Amino acid sequence: MTATVKAILDKYESDNPGVKGNLARILNHGRxxxxxxxxxxxVDQGFEHGPARSFAPNPAAYDPHYHYQIAxxxxxxxxxxxxxxxxxxxxxFAGQIPTILKVNSSNSWAAGANQALTGSVExxxxxxxxxxxxxxxxxSDDCFDMMEEIxxxxxxxxxxxxxxxxxxxxxxxxxxxxGELALDVGAxxxxxxxxxxxxIIKVKLPSDHIEQEDARKSYEGLDSSTQAKRVEHVVKACxxxxxxxxxxGGAAKGTDAVFQxxxxxxxxxxxxxxxGRNTFQRSREDALAMLDRLVRxxxxxx
Numbered sequence: 001m002t003a004t005v006k007a008i009l010d011k012y013e014s015d016n017p018g019v020k021g022n023l024a025r026i027l028n029h030g031r032x033x034x035x036x037x038x039x040x041x042x043v044d045q046g047f048e049h050g051p052a053r054s055f056a057p058n059p060a061a062y063d064p065h066y067h068y069q070i071a072x073x074x075x076x077x078x079x080x081x082x083x084x085x086x087x088x089x090x091x092x093f094a095g096q097i098p099t100i101l102k103v104n105s106s107n108s109w110a111a112g113a114n115q116a117l118t119g120s121v122e123x124x125x126x127x128x129x130x131x132x133x134x135x136x137x138x139x140s141d142d143c144f145d146m147m148e149e150i151x152x153x154x155x156x157x158x159x160x161x162x163x164x165x166x167x168x169x170x171x172x173x174x175x176x177x178x179g180e181l182a183l184d185v186g187a188x189x190x191x192x193x194x195x196x197x198x199x200i201i202k203v204k205l206p207s208d209h210i211e212q213e214d215a216r217k218s219y220e221g222l223d224s225s226t227q228a229k230r231v232e233h234v235v236k237a238c239x240x241x242x243x244x245x246x247x248x249g250g251a252a253k254g255t256d257a258v259f260q261x262x263x264x265x266x267x268x269x270x271x272x273x274x275x276g277r278n279t280f281q282r283s284r285e286d287a288l289a290m291l292d293r294l295v296r297x298x299x300x301x302x
Contacts, residue, residue: 030097040274043276078130103132138188164200187234188237
């Protein structure tokens with residue numbers, strides 16, 4: 001246990017040894033183990049976007065074992081996926097990397113912003129997962145139902161010593177598409193995840209746009225000129241940095257942009273990246289090279 005990891009765990013004052021132990025498994029695993037930084041591989045895009053849109057650019061990625069293996073070989077902190085993906089490699093890769101069971105999912109055909117429960121805390125326990133993962137859509141017409149679902153699942157998981165990761169993605173309702181990545185909206189969404197008891201909070205990198213008219217005055221004088229400064233503000237919204245915050249990689253983009261995002265997350269005090277399509281849609285060789293460099297960036301080696 002490094003002093004850095006111990007300091008992070010000490011901020012989770014109400015949690016039992018099981019939850020803290022599972023957080024420690026993630027924080028201590030892989031090449032970033034002990035640093036307080038994380039890189040998590042999420043592979044739930046097949047549910048969200050469909051298999052061809054997700055995996056056709058790199059057909060090897062249709063195989064669930066591919067994702068387990070690349071996360072292990074790259075020395076990542078954890079691997080997150082829906083029930084079927086984890087079950088398809090659970091025995092072959094048992095104990096080799098911490099796993100996060102994504103317990104709710106949507107698809108690209110559904111109207112509105114909601115997700116179905118597709119896994120359970122019991123599944124996570126059976127599969128030896130360190131955490132459950134759950135998406136909420138603050139702003140959607142169904143957001144309160146989703147919040148009540150994760151309240152119950154979070155409490156059930158915590159009682160069994162399993163941590164909770166909340167994907168907090170503002171969309172729907174009165175929020176226009178142009179506001180989904182706004183700085184004030186992103187910080188608000190991250191704060192709501194913290195208030196719901198998330199142990200790890202996953203949000204998108206924010207732009208410098210301020211969407212809410214009622215919030216504009218509060219943002220006067222705040223320096224949001226760089227992405228690192230905006231990351232710093234989101235981290236501050238998560239109990240002044242008392243909660244682990246990771247940022248999603250989003251749609252596939254150029255390598256330079258991926259590396260700059262990591263530098264900005266690091267420099268803004270974020271805990272790391274949860275990056276999927278930007279790795280598994282590339283060849284295995286290119287993905288491992290990218291992940292190797294991301295590890296070095298988070299270690300401050302470049």
